[in-house]
Amino acid sequence: MTDHTDNRPKTPMLDRVALPSDLKSLSDRELRQVADELRAETISAVSVTGGHLGAGLGVVELTVALHAIFDTPRDKIIWDVGHQCYPHKILTGRRDRIRTLRTEGGLSGFTKRSESPFDPFGAAHSSTSISAALGFAVAADLGGDAGDAVAVIGDGSMSAGMAYEAMNNAGHLKKRLFVILNDNEMSIAPPVGAMSSYLSRLYAGAPFQDLKAVAKGAVSFLPGPFQEGARRAKEVLKSMTVGGTLFEELGFSYVGPIDGHDLDLLLPVLRAVHDRATGPMLIHVITKKGKGYAPAEAARDKGHATAKFNVLTGEQKKAPSNAPSYTSVFAKALVDEAARDDKIVAVTAAMPDGTGLNLFAERFPRRCFDVGIAEQHAVTFSAAMAAGGMKPFCALYSTFLQRGYDQVVHDVAIQRLPVRFAVDRAGLVGADGATHAGAFDVAFLANLPGMVVMAAADEAELVHMVATAAAHDDGPIAFRFPRGEGEGVEMPERGVPLEIGKGRMMRKGARVAILSFGTRLSETMKAAENLSAKGIDPTVADARFAKPLDRDMILDLAARHEVLITVEEGAIGGFGSHVAQLLAEEGVFDSGLKFRSMVLPDIFIDQASPERMYEVAGMDAAQIEGKVLEVLGVSVVGKRA
Template sequence: MTSPRPDTPLLDTVDTPEELRKLKPEQLRQLADELRTEMIDAVGSTGGHLGSGLGVVELTTAIHYVFNTPEDRLIWDVGHQAYPHKILTGRRDRIRTLRQGGGLSGFTKRSESEYDPFGAAHSSTSISAGLGFAVANKLNDKPGKAIAVIGDGAMSAGMAYEAMNNAEQAGNRLVVILNDNDMSIAPPVGGLSAYLARMVSSSEYLGLRSLASKVAGKISRRIHDAVGKAEEYTRGMVTGGTLFEELGFYYVGPIDGHNLDHLIPVLENVRDSEQGPILVHVVTVKGKGYDPAENSADKYHGVPKFDVVTGEKAKSKPGAPAYQNVFGETLAKLADKDDRICAITAAMPSGTGVDKFAAAHPDRSFDVGIAEQHGVTFAAGLAAQGMRPFAAIYSTFLQRAYDQVVHDVAIQNLPVRFAIDRAGLVGADGATHAGSFDVTYLASLPNFVVMAAADEAELVHMTYTAAEYDDGPIAFRYPRGNGVGVEMPETPQKLAIGEGRIVKGDEKGGKVAILSLGARLGEARKAADELEAKGLSTTIADMRFAKPLDEDLIRKLAATHDVLVTVEEASIGGLGAHVLTMASDEGLLDGGLKIRTMRLPDLFLDHDDPAKQYDEAKLNAPHIVDTVLGALRHNSANVDERVEEARA
């Protein structure tokens, strides 16, 4: 029996920011409280990101109240802060479809609403994008500001500072709001800091500042610069904003991000100011207003469905261990015996399993923050000095460091080990977090070894193999979620580089050979059973390696089977492309061999249940069967006739 929806009488009257702006200032506190209650209830029923959104309820309310959105372009960084924003921008009626098939995205998405001018699921992009919006308006003499809300650790990425270094071009059309919720860079906030923030953002102060600047400029450039620096550093000593001033921003803050009486007047001053660009530093608390989330921000960052009253999360059924935990625990055990092993993560210690390693070896565990580029080159330096570094990074986030992978690792042939989590499709997080491209972008690089684990036992072996491999860079990928329930090895096995394994049938002969890479092996087994039931003898090879290929195995299977089908949860350019290239180079197709490749489609798949995503991608067992039967079909004969021929 579902619990009744929360009572939200004022929020019920507000469906758009235009309606919000009709409220009286004294009504905003009630609205924010009801907005927070609605968000907690919605995420409790769907799961999703909780703590970050709760921390920006008041800030979201204040921004939409003060600025003229959507003409003023509001850009959230990262997008999982945006649930309250979605509720206030015409999507409340769909908020309980978050991250479900056909429902709202868990991040901002341009195709979803005019209030989402820029998609944000990876972090640290908002200032660059905001600068683009602001400069475009400036060049076209259009009204409207760009407001970039950056926080939740996103300021640890270098891209944010690269953008700030160029932001002066936008003038007063760019406002950056630093949502400081976990960086611990803020001085104490309270009445004094709120007064100072209001004062230094006021038109009177800015007008006097501008006049003084002009007068000093008339006297001499040296005096002008000296006055400016003196004023900047005086404010910097009081407010702590010297760093941002050096990057060209007029700094305001810090202010309490949960106090609407402080936020509204400061934002109004910023909105009306001719000074710019401006950075407003607000201090918030992740999970604000919901005790379980406030008291355990890391565990309530992203949550499954939960009981709103108790905070108790829905428990998954006990079963096979999660892949990231298998990796982390295996690496920790290996490091017990090898003090050269160390682990690097980019702000995802629990998501990658590095937290397990860190608990056992804290001095050899490094969380570099949202800074994948730095993390990869840091690992390269460690490797060059004789360490055995493991860079544990989600596939989708490793894309951000591709130049470093090429230049700092591959070209120098340094033995960095890449543990690539979230390989393949990832369900509710959708296209932005899918691990679609890593096989293609790594297996195309000279010197790289690329492996994919078919199950949790294979992940143990591949972690050990990577630890023992010192001849160059090596990567292994594994999916999100739990393993398949195979028996775990007591002792890890060192795999022979570039050798696959036959898991069904043999290389001596048969009608069909399925060459599987990664976690689609279970579906390949189901497909083989169905094909065998149709009288088609089927061999399954777990290739293990996308690079180097097991060319001997491929040659043997090609010589003894009529059809070869490659199956992988990766984009075009992966295993299938490499097998086809080999077959073309060696003339394996000249004797009538049929090769078909199955891979992720050339499109971005929206968030949904993973099984449905793989069905849409046509990578489940029935699709493998259809692919085999299609390959066996003559142009002039139907499938059943060809199957009968195959049986004979």
């Protein structure tokens, strides 16, 4: 890695903080300086590695305040999603590694239990923090690990039902618990829904200047031993409560909204609630995503995720694109289909940009629905639209589709409703690591009766699969595609529906047949060329469908070859397992066929480049070639291994 030491900001006060305990001896004025330097250090670090910038900048002051007041790691701070955890990592003994974020062998871009005792609970999906904090609170009460539990959850994450399930349970149990509602009016995309409107009304009714006056007037007596005890603390907190009725009805004491960037306000309020809370407490703080870095504040996504960038200008250092991204190809193909069919609608769960549906929304705003971070709702909402005569495309990342699986089974598959699932980020995704890997969707979709499951081998195939899904009205259908650029193939003018359950032959050979499902086809073709140079001439086929299988093609390949190898970017239990089941049912193994299935290994693979992750997984061209040689028992042509 390039040495960026000379470009690092001067941070004399932050340099005194090796661990959160070092914050305890600092004055409030010094804590403000720590926050300023922490923001500069965060910007500098992310400029080197790329990553989630805006969310962390929005919670710098909150991070300092929480670690100064609570006794971490004895007290557990649980960051919802984890996009905002970089400042937390800097303060908790990982500053010397912060410029390894999201790289192989480096720090995770999210909280991770195995990385630090200051990460009590890992997270990279949203809306889990309140449930986790309540679990810690109950464990402490029952004699487990002692300490307070603090959940820091964004307003976007509060759109998910799981957050309310947890709050409902917490209000019932009445355990001491702190929920910091970090309200920045934005998650990855601008927030949607009634919850966002409710929060807006809360802080619209209480101007910050009035709240500052209340809190700063209390500074003179809040620090120290609270000479007049609980009465004054309670009065101050009560005076700052402007209408958290919903939260109070759920059993939480509500404080706020308060300015999350004003430590003169934030510190005394957190000290008061820390010292006096007896049950569940919700502190509503208003922050600004990207705070303190002009290029992030000005960006449409507030600097949510960036490549490496120039600190002075904010200009990102992205490699030139050689081919369109799969996501953009999907989006354009769907817009094209929707232009010819007004029954087509699109649904996403807080990821309009990530799924490409922002393009659809621009063209067909009345037919595009961002439901917020609510994948379960997205699936059932799509199911009912299908039942109502529409043609819904439910576009979710593979790793997020997992969150709506019961609805896929109960509301879609059992009722055989024609919901079209566009499964983005299939396979290994790189810097986001194991939490975002699209490893399991083939296994959990292809086992459902009536479900059609496709995988695009390249961007042209993806266009045809969008057309196939649009034309399919006999039950649910899913098509998966990876993150990143396509293969650079020639693109069709428009998509043509594929015959359901039919693959295609790519290369005819002898002895060995390799059956690829998904974008490992390009690596499979490379392996075939390398093998051909060594005197082994494999047949290569593109399955296209994991369900229904192309029975005729597969049985023909098995009959004409000594070896059949399947290759897929998914976990065990997926495409290869279905092929093995077919071969077993047909008695093919009795004839002596050598069958192998190349799948993702039974481990969670940490972040690295996608190329490196597939090398670790044993699924690049060299390892596909090696598998063929291994099965044939040949290391050099003409010699036995």
